[in-house]
Amino acid sequence: MSKKIICTCESTYKHYEAYWKTVDFDFEFLSDRSPIGIQYNEQMVREKFDFKGDVSKNHFWNQQGNRNIIWFYAHLRMAYYYMLNPNEEWYWFMDDDVTCDNWSEFFKAFDNNDADFIAYYTFKKSGVQSQSNIPEIDTNTHSGDLWFDRFPGDGDHISKEGDLFGSFFPIVRFSNKSLQHLAVLLMSGAHGYSEGFVPTRLNRDGFKLDTIFNNKSESDHFDINKINIKHKNTTVNWSWI
Numbered sequence: 001m002s003k004k005i006i007c008t009c010e011s012t013y014k015h016y017e018a019y020w021k022t023v024d025f026d027f028e029f030l031s032d033r034s035p036i037g038i039q040y041n042e043q044m045v046r047e048k049f050d051f052k053g054d055v056s057k058n059h060f061w062n063q064q065g066n067r068n069i070i071w072f073y074a075h076l077r078m079a080y081y082y083m084l085n086p087n088e089e090w091y092w093f094m095d096d097d098v099t100c101d102n103w104s105e106f107f108k109a110f111d112n113n114d115a116d117f118i119a120y121y122t123f124k125k126s127g128v129q130s131q132s133n134i135p136e137i138d139t140n141t142h143s144g145d146l147w148f149d150r151f152p153g154d155g156d157h158i159s160k161e162g163d164l165f166g167s168f169f170p171i172v173r174f175s176n177k178s179l180q181h182l183a184v185l186l187m188s189g190a191h192g193y194s195e196g197f198v199p200t201r202l203n204r205d206g207f208k209l210d211t212i213f214n215n216k217s218e219s220d221h222f223d224i225n226k227i228n229i230k231h232k233n234t235t236v237n238w239s240w241i
Contacts, residue, residue: 002090002107002173005030005081007074008037009096016096025103030081030093032070038081042070045080049186056155061193074169074194075182082179091179095170095231102227109222115210116178117202119167119195120231121241122211123147128163130203135215137166141241156192158201165199168241170231171212178207213238 004025008016009032020027029037045051046069055072057065062072070077078093092107100106110118123137124130125148137147147166152158174182182198191197199209212229213219217237219227228235 001088002092003028003085003088004092004094004107005078006037006094006096007077008032008034010034012096019099020096023103025107029096030077032077038084040077040080042068045070045076048080048083049076049183051076051186051191053155053191056153058154059156059193060150060153072193073191073197075198076186076191076194078172078174079179079183079186082174082176082183086176086180089176091174091176093172093174097232098170098229099233100227100229106222106227106229109219109227110173113210113221114175114208115173116175116207117199118173118210118212119169119199120171120212120229120236121168121238122199122209123166123215123241125164125166128165130163131165131209133220134165134209134211137241138215140215140239142239143241147241151193151196153193156197157190158192158197163200163203165196165203165209166241167195167199167211168236169195170236171229175207178202181205181207 004027006027007030013034031037031039033041055062055067122134124134126136126145148164152160215238218224
């Protein structure tokens with residue numbers, strides 16, 4: 001069985017509440033300071049994982065110094081949900097600003113997919129051989145190899161040595177065992193910027209990765225002309241990375 005969880009927060013819920021009333025699948029809200037669904041806040045997550053760190057102001061993706069751990073370490077909230085609901089086979093997490101015109105066919109496309117982690121985009125550093133189905137980042141992206149100059153960054157508890165992966169998190173799917181593994185890592189003090197830490201660490205620890213969209217802004221799993229997905233009302237192409 002798979003669980004579908006919509007991640008929302010106080011500042012965005014009101015903008016997408018009407019949309020989520022129209023979808024044709026069962027889901028739960030996971031709400032940061034919004035009075036709906038399963039509610040949590042930063043302190044609750046800190047207590048659950050005995051998490052004492054803060055986001056480094058020297059990290060590239062926190063240059064303004066205003067990112068809290070819930071934003072920066074997005075897998076914290078997902079692992080938190082897992083701790084409350086540890087018996088599902090698969091867990092889909094969607095940001096509340098993601099829309100799709102055919103969710104039933106989208107989920108169906110992954111019914112027989114056994115990957116432990118799937119993201120909107122999953123990619124790897126140039127030259128990485130592992131996870132052959134995952135595209136290497138290239139010059140057709142906005143960031144290019146600079147992405148992996150920025151990750152791992154200051155405060156990321158992961159070595160630069162070894163294969164490095166990145167991802168884009170508006171839609172992700174985890175297997176039960178991969179979320180359990182991430183929860184254990186968090187309780188041991190291992191963490192980092194989620195979109196790099198999660199696929200990199202899962203790959204190093206023997207888990208299988210996949211990507212919803214490939215480096216042609218298409219999908220190996222479904223026809224993008226029949227299933228249209230948008231993030232913040234925009235089609236996010238490979239070049240955006």
